[in-house]
Amino acid sequence: MPGKNIKMLAGKPLLQYTADAAKAATLLSRVVLSSDDDAIIGVARNCGIDVPFKRPAHLATDGAPTLPAIQHAVQYLEEKEGEVYDAVCLLQPTSPMRPQGLIDACIRHFISTGADSLVTVVPVPHEYNPHWVFEPNALGFLKIATGEEKIITRRQELPPAYIRDGCVYITNTSVLMQENSLYGSRIAWYQTNPEHQVNIDSPADWALAEQTIEKAFKHATIHTNTKS
Numbered sequence: 001m002p003g004k005n006i007k008m009l010a011g012k013p014l015l016q017y018t019a020d021a022a023k024a025a026t027l028l029s030r031v032v033l034s035s036d037d038d039a040i041i042g043v044a045r046n047c048g049i050d051v052p053f054k055r056p057a058h059l060a061t062d063g064a065p066t067l068p069a070i071q072h073a074v075q076y077l078e079e080k081e082g083e084v085y086d087a088v089c090l091l092q093p094t095s096p097m098r099p100q101g102l103i104d105a106c107i108r109h110f111i112s113t114g115a116d117s118l119v120t121v122v123p124v125p126h127e128y129n130p131h132w133v134f135e136p137n138a139l140g141f142l143k144i145a146t147g148e149e150k151i152i153t154r155r156q157e158l159p160p161a162y163i164r165d166g167c168v169y170i171t172n173t174s175v176l177m178q179e180n181s182l183y184g185s186r187i188a189w190y191q192t193n194p195e196h197q198v199n200i201d202s203p204a205d206w207a208l209a210e211q212t213i214e215k216a217f218k219h220a221t222i223h224t225n226t227k228s
Contacts, residue, residue: 004200005093006043010213014200015040017096019047025103028089034073036060052081066090067182074173087172090182095166097196097213106168106190116184118170121162122194129158165192166199 006013022031033044036055044051053076059069070088077083089107091098102120110118126132131152134142144151152158168190175184198209 003039004206005037005040007206009096009206009209013043013047014096015043015093016047018091018093018098019044019049021098021100021103022091023048024100025107027104027107029085030083032073032077034069052076067176067180070171070182071176071180074177085173087170088176090169090171092166092169094200095198096200096209097198098167099193099196102190102192103168106170109190110170110188113188114186115188116172116175116179116186117182118168118188118190119164119183120167120169120192121189122165122192122197124161124163126155126158129161131158131161162189162191165194165197167192167196 005015008014009017019031022028031049033041033049033051034053034055035041035044035051036057037060041051041054053073055069056072058064059072070090074085074088077085087110089103091103106118106120124130130146131144131148133145135145137143169182171182172184175181195212198205198212200206200209
């Protein structure tokens with residue numbers, strides 16, 4: 001969806017939802033936008049977001065991975081402005097529905113666990129649990145995707161499974177720069193409300209966001225982790 005980051009969603013640009021959530025967080029030292037698009041940069045500045053640089057063109061293509069863009073930002077801030085950060089929090093505009101306090105709660109949990117990274121997640125419905133997922137083997141027969149020999153027959157015995165919801169990513173800077181990874185080996189997690197899970201990538205996603213955003217923000221709640 002070209003231009004989606006500044007397209008109007010329920011009365012304001014999509015980017016503004018993330019900008020407002022970031023500015024409301026008390027534990028973020030600095031909020032920076034990385035983009036090569038002048039229109040997006042203009043909207044970000046109108047939202048009160050700092051844009052100290054323009055992302056290089058080779059890091060701004062549709063197929064460009066996220067990690068090099070984050071590394072470029074970290075390197076720029078260190079070399080050009082002398083700022084060094086312990087960790088980086090990635091907030092993607094395409095996940096606009098973050099309840100109040102979520103970012104700070106994730107940062108606190110990340111710090112308390114001593115993890116390499118943290119991702120926000122939502123539970124996988126039991127029917128899609130990886131222990132119930134099959135894939136074809138070399139002979140054309142099905143095998144359990146987890147590699148187990150016997151399938152778990154009772155839903156109650158399935159271990160919890162989660163998927164990333166795209167709301168918050170936090171990574172230790174040394175993991176980003178030295179290990180060349182967004183995750184590292186110790187990944188903490190913070191469970192969010194599935195009602196807020198809207199990752200906008202298509203017109204259908206946009207329609208879903210328009211239908212649910214008012215309800216999500218009126219009844220926003222934060223789930224508390226039981227483990228990481």
